[in-house]
Amino acid sequence: MQDKQIEKLIKEEEKRQKSVINLIASENYVSSDVLKALGSKLTNKYAEGYPGKRYYGGNTVIDKVENLAISRALKLFKLKPTEWHVNVQLLSGSPANFALYSALVPLGGKIMGMKLTSGGHLTHGHPLSMTGKLWKPLQFELDSKTEVIDYDALKKIAKAEKPDIIVCGFTAYPRVVDFKKFREIADAVVYPDGRRGALLHVDMSHFAGLVAGGAYPSPFPYADSVMTTTHKSLRGPRQALLFVKKDERGFDKKLDKMVIPGLFGGPHENNIAAVAVALEEATKPDFKKYAKQVVKNAKVLARELKKSGWHIISGGTDSHLILVDTWMDGKGISGKEAGIKLEDAGIIVNMNTIPGDKRSVMDPSGIRLGTCAETTRGAKEVDMVKLAFKMNKILRA
Numbered sequence: 001m002q003d004k005q006i007e008k009l010i011k012e013e014e015k016r017q018k019s020v021i022n023l024i025a026s027e028n029y030v031s032s033d034v035l036k037a038l039g040s041k042l043t044n045k046y047a048e049g050y051p052g053k054r055y056y057g058g059n060t061v062i063d064k065v066e067n068l069a070i071s072r073a074l075k076l077f078k079l080k081p082t083e084w085h086v087n088v089q090l091l092s093g094s095p096a097n098f099a100l101y102s103a104l105v106p107l108g109g110k111i112m113g114m115k116l117t118s119g120g121h122l123t124h125g126h127p128l129s130m131t132g133k134l135w136k137p138l139q140f141e142l143d144s145k146t147e148v149i150d151y152d153a154l155k156k157i158a159k160a161e162k163p164d165i166i167v168c169g170f171t172a173y174p175r176v177v178d179f180k181k182f183r184e185i186a187d188a189v190v191y192p193d194g195r196r197g198a199l200l201h202v203d204m205s206h207f208a209g210l211v212a213g214g215a216y217p218s219p220f221p222y223a224d225s226v227m228t229t230t231h232k233s234l235r236g237p238r239q240a241l242l243f244v245k246k247d248e249r250g251f252d253k254k255l256d257k258m259v260i261p262g263l264f265g266g267p268h269e270n271n272i273a274a275v276a277v278a279l280e281e282a283t284k285p286d287f288k289k290y291a292k293q294v295v296k297n298a299k300v301l302a303r304e305l306k307k308s309g310w311h312i313i314s315g316g317t318d319s320h321l322i323l324v325d326t327w328m329d330g331k332g333i334s335g336k337e338a339g340i341k342l343e344d345a346g347i348i349v350n351m352n353t354i355p356g357d358k359r360s361v362m363d364p365s366g367i368r369l370g371t372c373a374e375t376t377r378g379a380k381e382v383d384m385v386k387l388a389f390k391m392n393k394i395l396r397a
């Protein structure tokens with residue numbers, strides 16, 4: 001590189017990534033093919049619009065790239081192009097959720113989503129997010145005893161409050177979700193004018209790779225729309241995919257129009273190509289093994305930390321994700337302190353609120369762990385047993 005300052009920083013970051021144990025639940029290590037596509041000359045091209053309908057000339061090759069990403073996205077999740085539509089131009093998860101609400105929920109309508117402290121994402125209607133300002137937020141929490149979703153309680157809330165859309169998806173919820181029950185909850189909503197049924201939007205950003213690998217149930221049989229980031233368990237570049245049901249409601253056309261000209265300009269076609277690479281990689285038998293190993297590793301890590309006396313939220317995990325209550329009502333240490341202690345020893349995690357957290361977001365009661373990145377590097381159950389032993393020692397020192 002001519003730019004020595006940036007070259008040096010890239011090398012420094014590469015060294016840092018190699019030297020640590022990465023338990024950030026939303027991170028992963030992409031393949032060299034994904035990196036090649038990301039750093040390719042596709043970045044030079046402006047391609048506002050969609051394949052075959054661009055505002056700029058010179059897009060014959062770019063159209064093929066985007067069409068390939070579209071067909072691979074549908075194929076990976078076993079979707080028929082006659083039943084599902086996917087927009088591959090979303091730049092990341094937050095703008096993708098924003099685009100979805102903008103396209104399908106009238107401004108001022110009600111978004112029902114899980115509260116941040118229970119494991120939801122900011123873009124599920126948190127009051128600090130524009131999704132909680134432009135639309136009315138209706139935030140639900142986990143059952144305080146079981147620390148899992150109480151579907152009956154949710155149904156009561158939905159029937160009484162009549163949200164326009166229910167968002168099912170999480171950033172810190174370790175358990176399998178019953179998408180069928182979420183569908184029933186959405187269908188139970190009856191509006192004053194007699195219309196029935198709220199929209200069901202599934203944000204599978206965290207577990208999409210596990211769905212692709214057959215290690216987590218698919219939300220597609222029940223959802224009206226599904227969003228995923230591509231850079232977490234799916235092991236691709238930073239980008240998002242937004243799927244909507246293709247039927248007489250015309251969601252496909254509404255969404256595409258909202259993405260451009262509604263919200264964005266030119267798509268990042270180098271990212272779209274890198275997504276296509278990751279989607280193809282995720283169809284391989286090796287990826288299925290990987291997804292299953294991710295979950296096995298997380299189960300062992302959760303079990304071992306629990307044995308050492310740490311409070312694991314919901315008692316364990318069904319996915320790549322573990323939420324540890326390190327504070328334990330003042331008997332332990334705060335999530336911030338835990339994060340710093342672990343980082344000093346070369347283990348990277350993020351501090352996280354836990355259900356019903358009374359501490360602040362900046363110094364919460366827990367930490368969130370994930371096994372996607374270390375499983376990509378080949379970690380197995382035996383490594384998780386050793387890791388839990390080491391973490392326990394560090395946290396109690």
Ligand SMILES: Cc1ncc(COP(=O)(O)O)c(C=O)c1O
Nearest residue numbers: 092093094121170171203205229
């Ligand atoms: C469930 C969920 N949705 C959306 C997002 C937002 O994605 P991004 O950071 O790409 O905007 C995240 C990221 O953490 C997430 O976990």
